[in-house]
Amino acid sequence: MIASAVPPVVPAGHLAERQQPVLTLSSGMELRPWRAGDVGTLMAAGQDPAIRQWNLLVVASPAEAAKRIERMHERWQNEQGAIWAIADPDGGEAVGLIGLSDIDLAGGSAEVVYWVLPAGRGRGVVVEATKRLSRWAFDDLGLHRLRLCHSMANPASCRVAAKAGFLVEGTMRSALLHEDGWHDQHLHALVQGDI
Numbered sequence: 001m002i003a004s005a006v007p008p009v010v011p012a013g014h015l016a017e018r019q020q021p022v023l024t025l026s027s028g029m030e031l032r033p034w035r036a037g038d039v040g041t042l043m044a045a046g047q048d049p050a051i052r053q054w055n056l057l058v059v060a061s062p063a064e065a066a067k068r069i070e071r072m073h074e075r076w077q078n079e080q081g082a083i084w085a086i087a088d089p090d091g092g093e094a095v096g097l098i099g100l101s102d103i104d105l106a107g108g109s110a111e112v113v114y115w116v117l118p119a120g121r122g123r124g125v126v127v128e129a130t131k132r133l134s135r136w137a138f139d140d141l142g143l144h145r146l147r148l149c150h151s152m153a154n155p156a157s158c159r160v161a162a163k164a165g166f167l168v169e170g171t172m173r174s175a176l177l178h179e180d181g182w183h184d185q186h187l188h189a190l191v192q193g194d195i
């Protein structure tokens with residue numbers, strides 16, 4: 001282990017040693033772990049032009065979708081990611097994805113990622129899910145800072161971030177390569193105590 005002048009914000013093992021919880025939303029929907037049966041949702045997401053454009057998601061086959069779902073569970077165990085399906089309760093089909101990627105337990109930070117299929121859009125579900133996930137990340141996991149980045153050409157995501165309380169901290173120039181070239185990105189963040 002490499003020594004640091006400050007202790008880890010969240011000790012290693014803190015994520016892997018717990019089961020991924022189901023987080024309920026006041027709208028009645030829930031955030032639950034992805035299941036093998038959610039392959040169809042991932043396939044649909046891979047075919048949606050907006051999700052492909054902004055999340056860079058391509059899903060070539062049901063086998064690849066199944067592999068992606070397995071990898072979500074591996075990333076929880078490796079403490080690298082915590083990814084939920086946004087779904088109706090009682091075994092309902094997933095309509096979207098939300099989670100934390102690039103988790104740095106020692107540094108106390110992670111990045112929020114999300115998408116929703118067209119049928120689930122326009123109902124505020126991602127704003128609600130982002131708020132619920134943020135509460136879990138701060139209160140249950142113990143992280144200190146969450147960042148949320150989106151292309152400057154994606155105003156819907158900017159609005160979601162702002163409505164969930166993530167302040168704009170600046171513009172990262174030429175920060176992410178999309179299919180049509182490099183995009184500037186907005187950096188939003190939420191810090192313990194903001195909510």
Ligand SMILES: CC(C)(COP(=O)(O)OP(=O)(O)OC[C@H]1O[C@@H](n2cnc3c(N)ncnc32)[C@H](O)[C@@H]1OP(=O)(O)O)[C@@H](O)C(=O)NCCC(=O)NCCS
Pocket residue numbers: 050051054055114115116117120121122123124125126127149150151154155156157159160
């Ligand atoms: C971005 C996304 C998650 C937002 O989910 P959504 O269900 O469409 O969001 P909502 O309908 O709750 O809208 C949230 C806010 O954004 C606004 N909004 C939606 N589309 C917009 C657009 N094209 N331009 C500006 N604002 C927009 C809504 O009006 C709403 O704000 P308001 O309540 O003040 O009116 C969803 O559209 C999506 O998955 N898009 C494709 C992939 C993507 O962009 N992923 C994010 C990568 S960073």
